[in-house]
Amino acid sequence: MTIEALHIKNVRHFPEINISFNSGFNFITGPNGCGKTSLLATIAHCLAWNPAYSRFKEGSEYWVDIKQSGKQFRFGMGPGWFLSSSYRNNEIKSWNAPTSESGRESFIPNAVDKILSLPPLFIGAQRKINYKQIQGLSREQDAEHSKQLYILDSLSQIYSESEREVKQWLINRYFIIEKEWAWEEKKNWKHLEQSLSKIGPFNSNFNYVRIGRDLEPVFSLYGKECYLEELSSGFQAILFIIIAIFEWVESCLPEGERDVQKASGTVLIDELDNHLHPEWQFTVRDGIEKLFPNIQFIITTHSPHLLSSAKENEIIMLPGSYPEERYDFSPSEDAYSGWSTDMILKELMGVRSLDNKRYEKLVHTCFDNIVKNDLNALKESFAKLEAICHPGDSVLVVLKARIAGMEAKKDD
Numbered sequence: 001m002t003i004e005a006l007h008i009k010n011v012r013h014f015p016e017i018n019i020s021f022n023s024g025f026n027f028i029t030g031p032n033g034c035g036k037t038s039l040l041a042t043i044a045h046c047l048a049w050n051p052a053y054s055r056f057k058e059g060s061e062y063w064v065d066i067k068q069s070g071k072q073f074r075f076g077m078g079p080g081w082f083l084s085s086s087y088r089n090n091e092i093k094s095w096n097a098p099t100s101e102s103g104r105e106s107f108i109p110n111a112v113d114k115i116l117s118l119p120p121l122f123i124g125a126q127r128k129i130n131y132k133q134i135q136g137l138s139r140e141q142d143a144e145h146s147k148q149l150y151i152l153d154s155l156s157q158i159y160s161e162s163e164r165e166v167k168q169w170l171i172n173r174y175f176i177i178e179k180e181w182a183w184e185e186k187k188n189w190k191h192l193e194q195s196l197s198k199i200g201p202f203n204s205n206f207n208y209v210r211i212g213r214d215l216e217p218v219f220s221l222y223g224k225e226c227y228l229e230e231l232s233s234g235f236q237a238i239l240f241i242i243i244a245i246f247e248w249v250e251s252c253l254p255e256g257e258r259d260v261q262k263a264s265g266t267v268l269i270d271e272l273d274n275h276l277h278p279e280w281q282f283t284v285r286d287g288i289e290k291l292f293p294n295i296q297f298i299i300t301t302h303s304p305h306l307l308s309s310a311k312e313n314e315i316i317m318l319p320g321s322y323p324e325e326r327y328d329f330s331p332s333e334d335a336y337s338g339w340s341t342d343m344i345l346k347e348l349m350g351v352r353s354l355d356n357k358r359y360e361k362l363v364h365t366c367f368d369n370i371v372k373n374d375l376n377a378l379k380e381s382f383a384k385l386e387a388i389c390h391p392g393d394s395v396l397v398v399l400k401a402r403i404a405g406m407e408a409k410k411d412d
């Protein structure tokens with residue numbers, strides 16, 4: 001299952017927006033307030049009617065195009081559904097299915113759980129695992145009930161207003177994986193154990209160790225054991241995402257189709273780079289892809305490092321504002337792996353303040369002094385530059401050569 005496209009008109013601060021998505025990774029980026037989280041929220045609105053969370057207007061329409069096993073569907077609300085709204089309290093005039101398209105069946109939101117075998121999973125920007133004492137095994141919902149819960153919970157998950165039971169899932173696996181009927185869960189658990197050490201940053205040695213009599217999961221990190229809640233924020237954030245995906249696959253799909261390496265569906269993550277060191281931001285995309293090779297990801301980010309890990313057709317850039325009536329977005333055909341972080345910040349993400357950096361100013365002053373042939377001023381600005389930049393900076397090497405050249409000329 002993949003999300004192919006999203007259409008929004010007059011929802012939240014958006015005019016008309018049409019976005020097409022890649023069936024693998026999609027990184028949505030743009031300035032604060034441009035609407036990244038709002039895009040995820042609108043996709044969630046397409047799947048279940050929820051009067052809270054968004055302001056709709058006269059003329060609001062929104063739908064998402066989904067492909068599942070070769071069949072194409074459209075879910076959302078077509079033109080003319082809207083009646084009135086006070087803050088967080090929208091009312092429906094009539095349930096209008098989206099405008100249809102040939103070869104694609106259109107449905108209002110509430111039909112989603114009957115049609116999709118795995119509804120999209122939404123993971124909000126807050127991914128802290130708070131301490132909670134687990135009493136024992138808890139009964140897991142059947143697939144149909146789980147699917148409904150995932151759909152209804154989508155918006156509260158984006159805004160981190162409902163809890164995810166990471167620890168309970170771990171304890172449940174501890175109790176069930178040796179049972180004959182839990183062969184798929186056992187296979188997934190082995191995949192999880194083997195993958196953890198590979199997904200962490202270089203040398204971190206992140207591993208699951210055990211669950212003891214006290215029902216407290218223990219991990220190891222940089223050679224030392226620690227409890228689940230003691231893991232640092234970055235490891236908690238990644239573990240939270242990984243376990244959320246395992247839990248979603250195992251609880252929504254029917255028996256015989258629960259292998260996470262084969263499961264196909266869409267995971268939407270707000271601000272994947274939260275809490276991750278730049279080195280991990282560079283590698284997390286590939287780590288997630290290895291763990292879940294058939295899952296589509298729609299990810300929002302502010303990280304130039306994460307963007308530089310994107311392949312061709314994976315980056316969707318949003319502008320800061322929408323003065324026109326209509327915008328069409330699709331993933332950029334380019335990849336940026338050969339670009340420096342500064343180049344991505346400046347050229348791709350539109351960060352202007354880099355020009356004001358002291359480094360840039362001093363480099364300009366040095367070159368101005370070369371043009372003016374003022375050796376003393378050049379030496380002075382060079383000393384200031386040398387004090388603040390990396391010793392191996394290639395500009396320093398060039399400037400040193402120019403100073404030597406000017407000194408030799410002066411001596412002549």
Ligand SMILES: Nc1ncnc2c1ncn2[C@@H]1O[C@H](COP(=O)(O)OP(=O)(O)OP(=O)(O)O)[C@@H](O)[C@H]1O
Pocket residue numbers: 012013030031032033034035036037038039053054055
């Ligand atoms: N519930 C809502 N109803 C109507 N409009 C909203 C709602 N929530 C947000 N907006 C509008 O959407 C705009 C973008 O907000 P959003 O949270 O999507 O930005 P963002 O790109 O995720 O920003 P950041 O990078 O800071 O997380 C807001 O400035 C506001 O105008």
Ligand SMILES: [Mg+2]
Pocket residue numbers: 036037038270
């Ligand atoms: Mg946001």
